[in-house]
Structure formats: C-alpha cells, structure tokens
Amino acid sequence: MLTGRYHATYGLAVTRILIGLTGLGLILTNFSARHYTFGVGSAWNGEIAEPKSDFPNIWLFSLFHRAVTVPPLFTAMMIGLALLAIVIILGWRTRIVLPFYLVLWMSFIELNDGAGDQGDNAYRIFMIALLFADTTRRWSLDARRRARNPEFPDHDGGQWRWALIMAHNLAIVVLAFQVCAIYMSGGLYKAGGEAWQHGFAVYNPLHTQQFGTWPVLSDLMTAWGPMVVAISWGSILFQCAFPFMLFNRYTRIIALLGILSFHLGIALLMGLPWFSLTMIAVDAIFIRDRSFAKVSAYLRHWWTSSAPRDAGGASDTGGGSGAAKGGSAKTRTRSSAGSRGK
Numbered sequence: 408m409l410t411g412r413y414h415a416t417y418g419l420a421v422t423r424i425l426i427g428l429t430g431l432g433l434i435l436t437n438f439s440a441r442h443y444t445f446g447v448g449s450a451w452n453g454e455i456a457e458p459k460s461d462f463p464n465i466w467l468f469s470l471f472h473r474a475v476t477v478p479p480l481f482t483a484m485m486i487g488l489a490l491l492a493i494v495i496i497l498g499w500r501t502r503i504v505l506p507f508y509l510v511l512w513m514s515f516i517e518l519n520d521g522a523g524d525q526g527d528n529a530y531r532i533f534m535i536a537l538l539f540a541d542t543t544r545r546w547s548l549d550a551r552r553r554a555r556n557p558e559f560p561d562h563d564g565g566q567w568r569w570a571l572i573m574a575h576n577l578a579i580v581v582l583a584f585q586v587c588a589i590y591m592s593g594g595l596y597k598a599g600g601e602a603w604q605h606g607f608a609v610y611n612p613l614h615t616q617q618f619g620t621w622p623v624l625s626d627l628m629t630a631w632g633p634m635v636v637a638i639s640w641g642s643i644l645f646q647c648a649f650p651f652m653l654f655n656r657y658t659r660i661i662a663l664l665g666i667l668s669f670h671l672g673i674a675l676l677m678g679l680p681w682f683s684l685t686m687i688a689v690d691a692i693f694i695r696d697r698s699f700a701k702v703s704a705y706l707r708h709w710w711t712s713s714a715p716r717d718a719g720g721a722s723d724t725g726g727g728s729g730a731a732k733g734g735s736a737k738t739r740t741r742s743s744a745g746s747r748g749k
Contacts, residue, residue, distance in 0.1 A: 409576045410569040416544040417699030418692035419579070420498070423542035425688030426534065427496035430512060433681050434489045437522075445471075445518040446481050452519055471514040488515060498547020502538075509534045526682030532585055533689055540578035541571070545699075579692055586689050587650040590666070594646030603643060606636030613676055620678035628676060642669055653693060663693060 442448040474480045491508040495501055509531070516527050543549040602608035612618040613625040629635050645665045652662035667687065674683035 409573045413541065413544060413572055414576050415579050415692045415696065417696045418694055419540055419542045420545040420547065421691035422688045423498060423501060424496050425684055427492045429530065429681050429684045429688065431489055431492040434485060438485065441482065441485055442478060444522050445515065447475055447478055449519050452521055467510055468514045468517065470511060471518055475518065488512065498543040498549055500549065501543050505534065505538060524679060524682055526679065526685045529589065530685050533582060533685065536578045536581045539574040541575050582689050582692055590646040590649045594643050597643050603639055606639045609639045610635050618677040621676060624676055645669060659693060663690060666690060
C-alpha cells in the first residue's frame with residue numbers, strides 16, 4: 408500500500424499549486440505596505456529589536472531580519488520569495504526549490520506576528536510534509552518534460568524507488584492526519600463555548616471591525632436568526648465529523664463540499680482568504696486520482712472540441728488535384744479501418 412505506487416498525485420499537484428498561490432497572494436497583497444507591515448517601518452511592534460519567537464534566533468531563519476534595515480535589499484528578497492512561489496506553482500524542480508522557499512518564508516512571516524493568523528502555522532506544517540512528497544507528477548513543468556523526453560532521468564528510478572514512494576505516501580498520511588486534527592480539535596473547542604452552544608457565535612465576528620470586511624454581506628448573512636444557528640451548529644458538526652465522513656465515498660463528497668463552503672465563507676465574509684486557500688489546498692488530497700483524471704479528460708475534450716477548425720483544411724476537401732483526393736480517400740479508409748479495429 409505504501410510502497411506499491413504513488414497515491415494522490417493529482418491532489419498533491421493541486422496542493423502544490425494552491426500553496427504557491429497562497430504565498431504569492433500574501434506577498435502581492437502586502438507588497439505596497441511591505442516596509443510598514445514587515446520592514447523597517449514595523450519597528451513599532453518590537454519584533455526587530457527582540458523577536459517574540461525562537462525562529463529569528465536561528466541563523467537560517469533570520470535572513471529577512473538581517474535585511475530589514477536595508478529597504479532595497481528587503482524589497483529584493485521579497486521579490487525573490489515571490490518568484491520562488493511562482494516556480495512552485497509551475498512545478499519546476501520543486502524538490503530543490505521548496506526547501507529554499509520554506510526557509511525564506513519562515514524568516515519572512517516571523518517579522519510580524521501581529522500580521523499573521525493560524526493559517527501561517529498550518530502553512531509551515533504542510534510545507535514540511537510536502538518536502539517528502541513528489542508534487543510534480545501531474546500538472547507541472549517537470550511532468551511535461553518527462554513526457555516529452557522519455558530519456559529524462561526520473562529522480563525516483565533505481566533501487567530507491569520504493570523508499571521515495573513510501574516517503575511520498577507517508578507525507579499524504581501526515582497531511583491527512585494534520586488536517587483532520589485541525590478540524591476536529593477546532594470543532595470540539597467550539598462545542599465547549601457558550602456562544603456556539605446557543606447558536607449565535609457566527610454573528611459576533613462578522614460585526615467586528617477586524618473580521619467584518621463586508622458589512623453589507625455580514626448584515627445579509629445574519630439577518631435571519633435560524634440561518635445564524637444553522638451555520639454555527641453546522642460548522643461544528645462538519646468539523647467534528649469530517650474525519651469519519653472520509654471513510655465512505657458518498658459521505659466524503661458531502662464532507663468536502665461542506666468544508667469547501669465553510670472555507671469560502673471564511674475567505675469572503677471574514678477577510679481570511681489565505682488561511683482558507685491553505686486549508687483548501689490540502690483538502691484536495693482527499694479527492695481520488697480517478698475523479699481528477701475524469702475532470703481533466705472532460706476539460707481537455709471540451710477545449711479541443713470548442714477550438715476553431717482549420718479553414719484551410721476544410722477548403723481542401725472540397726477541391727484540389729486528384730492526388731489530394733486520393734490521399735484523402737486513403738486517409739478515410741485507414742481511419743475507418745482503425746475505428747473497426749477498435
């Protein structure tokens with residue numbers, strides 16, 4: 408099971424892409440205020456003078472701390488981090504690029520604890536697990552290069568193939584356990600709160616300045632009391648039941664759709680898109696490769712069928728020399744024979 412074949416190859420490709428998009432999105436949305444939020448202008452938070460976490464005290468994770476006082480260097484490092492995120496999205500040498508990205512990301516995100524959220528912790532944990540997985544077997548530049556060049560040296564060949572496959576599959580187990588632990592512990596923690604027990608917990612954060620990013624939507628979602636209760640209790644039930652709903656195909660579909668709606672609501676209503684995208688990224692591993700392959704084949708067929716026809720080829724069939732007509736007849740004959748053979 409663990410050493411036979413690579414599992415969740417499509418799901419991990421989605422995870423890789425969304426993890427890269429999360430990092431790139433966070434950098435781009437904070438780039439205009441980079442010096443105030445993370446750079447030399449953030450000296451007000453005390454992180455530069457005396458880091459609150461232990462990571463900046465480790466030389467490897469203090470690279471951005473050393474560049475804070477030099478704004479041009481700090482800007483260049485942020486651009487470099489964004490470029491690494493793009494490389495991860497494209498899936499080029501991810502096994503080599505991801506460790507560098509992880510180190511730089513941990514150094515960057517620890518510049519200001521007040522600007523982060525719990526999604527940052529999950530993001531780091533997920534990336535550590537991804538270090539042991541092969542996330543470029545699907546939808547990546549590496550996968551395309553291997554398909555075009557059969558002689559391209561596959562990094563999982565040889566006698567170590569079973570070990571790399573096992574590391575890949577164990578990384579999936581770790582990711583699945585971590586996601587389930589986050590959901591279930593969060594659900595149990597909510598169930599112990601009075602606001603959640605009485606069904607009005609969702610109302611409170613949506614009407615605060617910090618999380619009520621769209622006041623009109625917040626008013627719309629909380630205008631009807633039964634809806635507030637349904638969302639509050641439903642989120643608890645989905646989080647606590649999520650690990651158990653994965654064991655059956657049909658309940659797994661319901662669980663994934665429910666948790667997707669949960670995260671989309673958090674992203675839109677509470678202004679936490681990068682936390683939601685991080686969790687959605689790892690939820691993709693619970694979708695079977697067979698399902699991803701069917702969707703991919705359908706989209707490919709739709710794309711090819713909707714592409715405009717070659718006008719030159721259509722005009723050639725209506726006229727031309729006898730040799731051209733003979734060639735067309737031969738082609739049709741071979742096509743018919745091939746169809747009958749199939």
